[in-house]
Amino acid sequence: MPIVRIELFPGRPTEVKHELAREITATLERVAGIKPSATTVVFIEVEPTDWIVGGEPFARQR
Amino acid sequence: MPIVRIELFPGRPTEVKHELAREITATLERVAGIKPSATTVVFIEVEPTDWIVGGEPFARQR
Amino acid sequence: MPIVRIELFPGRPTEVKHELAREITATLERVAGIKPSATTVVFIEVEPTDWIVGGEPFARQR
Amino acid sequence: MPIVRIELFPGRPTEVKHELAREITATLERVAGIKPSATTVVFIEVEPTDWIVGGEPFARQR
Amino acid sequence: MPIVRIELFPGRPTEVKHELAREITATLERVAGIKPSATTVVFIEVEPTDWIVGGEPFARQR
Amino acid sequence: MPIVRIELFPGRPTEVKHELAREITATLERVAGIKPSATTVVFIEVEPTDWIVGGEPFARQR
Numbered sequence: 339m340p341i342v343r344i345e346l347f348p349g350r351p352t353e354v355k356h357e358l359a360r361e362i363t364a365t366l367e368r369v370a371g372i373k374p375s376a377t378t379v380v381f382i383e384v385e386p387t388d389w390i391v392g393g394e395p396f397a398r399q400r
Numbered sequence: 401m402p403i404v405r406i407e408l409f410p411g412r413p414t415e416v417k418h419e420l421a422r423e424i425t426a427t428l429e430r431v432a433g434i435k436p437s438a439t440t441v442v443f444i445e446v447e448p449t450d451w452i453v454g455g456e457p458f459a460r461q462r
Numbered sequence: 463m464p465i466v467r468i469e470l471f472p473g474r475p476t477e478v479k480h481e482l483a484r485e486i487t488a489t490l491e492r493v494a495g496i497k498p499s500a501t502t503v504v505f506i507e508v509e510p511t512d513w514i515v516g517g518e519p520f521a522r523q524r
Numbered sequence: 525m526p527i528v529r530i531e532l533f534p535g536r537p538t539e540v541k542h543e544l545a546r547e548i549t550a551t552l553e554r555v556a557g558i559k560p561s562a563t564t565v566v567f568i569e570v571e572p573t574d575w576i577v578g579g580e581p582f583a584r585q586r
Numbered sequence: 587m588p589i590v591r592i593e594l595f596p597g598r599p600t601e602v603k604h605e606l607a608r609e610i611t612a613t614l615e616r617v618a619g620i621k622p623s624a625t626t627v628v629f630i631e632v633e634p635t636d637w638i639v640g641g642e643p644f645a646r647q648r
Numbered sequence: 649m650p651i652v653r654i655e656l657f658p659g660r661p662t663e664v665k666h667e668l669a670r671e672i673t674a675t676l677e678r679v680a681g682i683k684p685s686a687t688t689v690v691f692i693e694v695e696p697t698d699w700i701v702g703g704e705p706f707a708r709q710r
Contacts, residue, residue: 358679360455374455376454380446389564390542408464416493421576425579436578442575444568517607638688640686641687643666
């Protein structure tokens with residue numbers, strides 16, 4: 339019953355996101371004893387231009 | 401002043417979402433005495449490929 | 463697989479929250495054809511003093 | 525370390541969103557003593573048709 | 587209809603949070619033309635021990 | 649710059665949550681090349697009584 343919501347930049351291949359979800363689900367089982375079927379992982383993509391740290395848009399920081 | 405945020409797969413017709421919002425607003429009034437104008441419903445669409453349960457992408461489960 | 467997250471003021475009895483969840487789950491089935499076991503409802507309680515509309519704390523508006 | 529998440533309608537120019545983020549970051553510093561580099565602002569755009577207040581879709585209210 | 591959700595550490599006095607909300611509401615009006623009554627600000631408090639950056643709990647970083 | 653928000657039941661020891669955050673941060677680096685300092689993990693605890701799946705409060709399902 340944990341819900342894991344991951345906000346990240348767009349552009350990761352689907353396989354990378356699925357691999358992340360599998361690993362995180364496995365970590366929750368190994369470290370906290372949570373059975374895999376109880377874990378939901380959701381990805382929310384946020385454009386770099388909509389993500390501002392320290393008053394500076396992320397896009398401009400790199 | 402409740403905010404109801406519904407994460408679901410894309411593809412529901414607009415009328416279905418609006419009907420859901422109306423019914424949920426009415427339920428909050430009937431069951432909890434919350435006046436309709438105080439209820440906000442927001443829909444957030446999440447692609448099936450970004451939604452993983454038990455380590456398995458939802459798209460592949462069906 | 464909808465996740466319904468409801469932010470509301472504390473103080474509703476548990477039975478009221480459970481009745482709300484049951485009704486909302488039933489509405490999602492009736493209106494959108496979503497099978498009940500796929501719906502998760504989560505309540506997040508927010509103090510009236512932490513909820514500000516139009517620049518005015520909610521607590522003070524009543 | 526505050527995270528400020530702003531859900532709003534699409535259509536604001538990027539410069540307006542960046543100006544909002546800069547001002548909010550500065551406000552957090554001035555009012556609460558939070559150093560700017562600790563503040564993250566994220567914008568999440570929600571279509572007017574997915575935003576319902578009082579049972580009425582926002583799009584139709586205007 | 588922006589909703590501004592601010593996750594921050596507990597311990598800020600109520601007046602500080604209200605002042606932040608007032609200023610942010612005013613900023614949204616001045617910069618983006620959003621009328622104050624349309625803006626909702628919600629504070630969500632997160633314990634430093636539940637907030638981890640770079641794999642290090644925030645509490646331990648200070 | 650990913651933000652990982654984990655909603656789970658209360659009662660996990662702090663060390664377990666910190667271990668989870670460390671492992672998830674390491675997974676994001678290994679699988680997606682994200683440098684650890686860019687990852688924020690936040691835990692949000694939700695009471696079993698506020699978590700309803702399929703119309704049944706979680707507390708009652710076990």
